Amino acid sequence: MSQFAINIIFVGGSFLLYILIAIWAKAGSTSDFYVAGGGVHPITNGAAIGADWMSAASFISMAGLIAAGGYANSTFLMGWTGGYVLLAMLLAPYLRKFGKFTVPEFIGDRFYSRNARLVAVLCLIVASVTYVIGQMAGAGVAFSRFLEVDATTGLIIAAVVVFIYAVLGGMKGITYTQVAQYCVLIIAYTIPAIFISLQLTDNPIPALAMFSTHSESGMPILEKLNQVITDLGFASYTADVSNKLNMVLFTLSLMIGTAGLPHVIIRFFTVPKVADARWSAGWALIFIALLYLTAPAVASMARLNLMTTIYPEGTSAQPIEYDERPQWIQEWEVTGLITYEDKNNDGRIQYYNDANPEFADEAEARGWEGNEFSYNRDILVLANPEIANLPGWVIGLIAAGGLAAALSTAAGLLLAISSAISHDLIKGAINPSISEKGELLAARIAMAVAIVVATYLGANPPGFAAQVVALAFGIAAASLFPALMMGIFSKRVNNTGAISGMLAGLVFTLVYIFVYKGWFFIPGTNNLPDTAANWVLGISPLSIGAVGALVNFVVAFVVSNATEEPPQEIQDLVESVRYPRGAGKAVDH
């Protein structure tokens, strides 16, 4: 059977499963549509959060990022998991006790202000739309690589599938498809990782294999990797970084941002009890960790594999001849994700760091005239089965897994966007007397429109789409997280304080990002070059969300203390979210 047919079977089979689940889990009420009826088991919810959270970026790109940056890019591993500790202790149980449908609804009620609710809706939509574009584009790319259709056609097929289960089933359909998608993506990620571990070491568990002995050389994997790459002028994989302040702030921004992202928070509204909200945060992190503990292992071992493929006789010997390159390099060259240029016309693949001045002499002595080989970081995961010579069905599995990761996150984001529109804007502001049936219809229409818009933007990505980390995490960290946390932990923060804080955090963060990345990300409009030498105290625009959060907290407290304290019924509301007794299911008021 051809690889194409295998891929069609895996992807088609997984899509059929999602559609069957959608038909089974049709939403009959607004409660079904927004919070899956509030009856999801914490372990089920944990798996759904895992799929909701792990996007195309986690599945496809993260291992490549770590492989390229080594220790320095551990920030993504800690940042994208540490946020769950904050969620479990600072937000999820109390927001579940509050028992409403959306994140802006809590902000609006707690700060007794329609304007606060609208600011939250705006932040939610900007963060979620930026995020969803990358998922849709990622789904399109996965289609075009594995199923030989063009990216736009692939994107439309993906959108139709999401449309069926998200519009029909709302949160209920999304929850159960996410559980299925989690299973698909974790199997797809783990199997090639186990194979590669067994090829390089004696240990089948990737997370342990990366710290064990390389069978061929008898050295520890990481030591061997360091030796190979530093021999070729690349930076050491495990080397410490000098700019620790930036590393701390970047990790902190990712953690706070994770905790403040609405599409993750609303998943906690679907469990029956406050205690379940706490448990499901733990289960979610277990399910996420299965991939996140494996990713750094894939990163180090796939990079070592790549280096030894090009230098089979060791780094001091000649690299392989271009004509003898393995099949998978030839296949990925067609996609443009691997490129080769024979600069010194010797027919061999010289792959080294030509930007390192200390290595220039050695390169010259060996007759090398520049690096000849480059690859897109994403292929470390996508081509992993081929690099490790795995059977065709594993490649089909990777295709289905990549699509599951992209679609499950897209669906969660689309639900956050559409519920903010139907529940916070239409019911909350424009037409409060709308019937439940009317609101359910409005929610379905909002979902349909959001899918069409996301599909269009996925096919024609605007400049800001590449700024997910800066924009989505920056906004969630600087505006939403502090407002939610203060709403629970302080009785003193009032409407004026909360709105001032959110706006101050938001504006501070956006301005710092725009100064380096261009105003509204329009190329050429940046005031300062985006390089470490120009950053204030060495803080990258990607790390500024944590500082924005601090600005938000400070402004909110100062302004609240200068103005009158919140009315008694609001202080009672804060009291009530703190204690689990009397929660009941998520309801509409």
Next chain:
Amino acid sequence: MSDANSNAVQYWKANLRLILGSLIIWALVSYGFAILLRPLLAGIPVGGTDLGFWFAQQGSILTFIGLIFFYAWRMNKLDKQFGLDEEE
């Protein structure tokens, strides 16, 4: 009412203490061991590298899982102890 109030106040204080303790560990393993204190742990070897690297890529994630389950277990117990758990 004042009795119920002081019970509730005690519960909330216990929760805050638990959160504070958990977040100290949360920060210690990630910002501490994995980043700022890494040079101090450089002498402890772990599979070809040092303990700080292990905390950055594996240890902090494992600690986070432990923290959340510990917190959930403790709080669910405190809910019952203070009579503030949800009625079935």
